[in-house]
Amino acid sequence: MNLLFKLLPFIVLCYGLFDFYEAYSLNQKKQTELRATLDQVKSENKKIKEDIKQIQSIEEGSVDTLQKKVNDAKDNLDEVTKMIPPIDDKAVILNELSSVAKNLNIKNISFKPKYGNPSEEGLYLINGIEFKGKGTFLQFMLFFERIKKLKRIFNISTLKIENKSFKKTGKHVLVDFKAVIETFHYLDKKDEKND
Numbered sequence: 713m714n715l716l717f718k719l720l721p722f723i724v725l726c727y728g729l730f731d732f733y734e735a736y737s738l739n740q741k742k743q744t745e746l747r748a749t750l751d752q753v754k755s756e757n758k759k760i761k762e763d764i765k766q767i768q769s770i771e772e773g774s775v776d777t778l779q780k781k782v783n784d785a786k787d788n789l790d791e792v793t794k795m796i797p798p799i800d801d802k803a804v805i806l807n808e809l810s811s812v813a814k815n816l817n818i819k820n821i822s823f824k825p826k827y828g829n830p831s832e833e834g835l836y837l838i839n840g841i842e843f844k845g846k847g848t849f850l851q852f853m854l855f856f857e858r859i860k861k862l863k864r865i866f867n868i869s870t871l872k873i874e875n876k877s878f879k880k881t882g883k884h885v886l887v888d889f890k891a892v893i894e895t896f897h898y899l900d901k902k903d904e905k906n907d
Contacts, residue, residue: 794863796836796896805864805895809843812858818847826892830899837897840869848884849873859893867894 797805806823813821826840845852852873859866872890 791863793898795865796898797864798897802839802895802897806841808862808864809841809859809893812862813843813845813855816847816851816855816858818845818851818855820844820846835899837899839895839897841893841895843889843891843893845889846886847889849887850884852887852889865896867896868892869894 802825809823810821822842822844824842824844826842827838828840829838830836831838845855856868868891870890870892874888874890875885
C-alpha cells in the first residue's frame with residue numbers, strides 16, 4: 713500500500729499527461745481542418761474577386777462591340793444560308809435557273825432532279841439537277857456566267873454539248889446542251905430525324 717501511495721502521484725501525472733496529449737491532438741486536428749476550410753474560402757474569395765474585376769472591366773463600349781460582333785455573325789449566317797439554303801428551297805432554285813435560261817432565250821429548257829446525296833461529313837446535301845436546252849454556244853456560256861453571279865453555290869458536275877442538226881441561225885450554230893448542275897443545301901437536324 714505504501715508503494716501505491718508512492719506511485720499515485722506518478723499515475724495521476726501520467727493520466728494528466730495523457731489527457732493533455734489527447735486534448736492537444738484534438739486541438740491540432742481542429743486547427744488543420746480550420747486551415748483547410750480557410751484556404752478553400754480564400755480560394756473561392758479570390759475567384760469571386762476575379763469575377764468582380766472582370767465584370768467591372770466590361771465597359772459600355774465593349775457591350776456595343778459585342779453587340780456588333782453578334783450582328784456581324786448573324787449577317788454572315790444569313791449570307792451562308794443564301795449560298796447554301798435549306799432543302800425546302802429546291803423550287804426557288806429551279807425557278808431562278810429557269811428564269812436565267814428564259815431571259816437568254818434558250819429553247820427546249822428542261823430541269824429534272826437527278827440525285828440528292830448527303831456529303832461525306834453529313835453536313836449538307838448535294839442536289840443534282842439535270843439541265844437540257846437548245847441554243848448557241850454563246851447563250852450557254854452566258855447562262856453559266858449568270859448563274860455564277862446568283863447568291864448560291866453551284867457546281868457543274870457533267871457537261872455535254874452536241875450538234876445534231878447543224879442548223880445555223882444567222883452566224884451562230886445551234887447546239888444541244890446537257891449538264892448536271894449541283895446545288896448544295898444544309899441538312900437540318902430535324903430533317904435527319906424524319907428520314
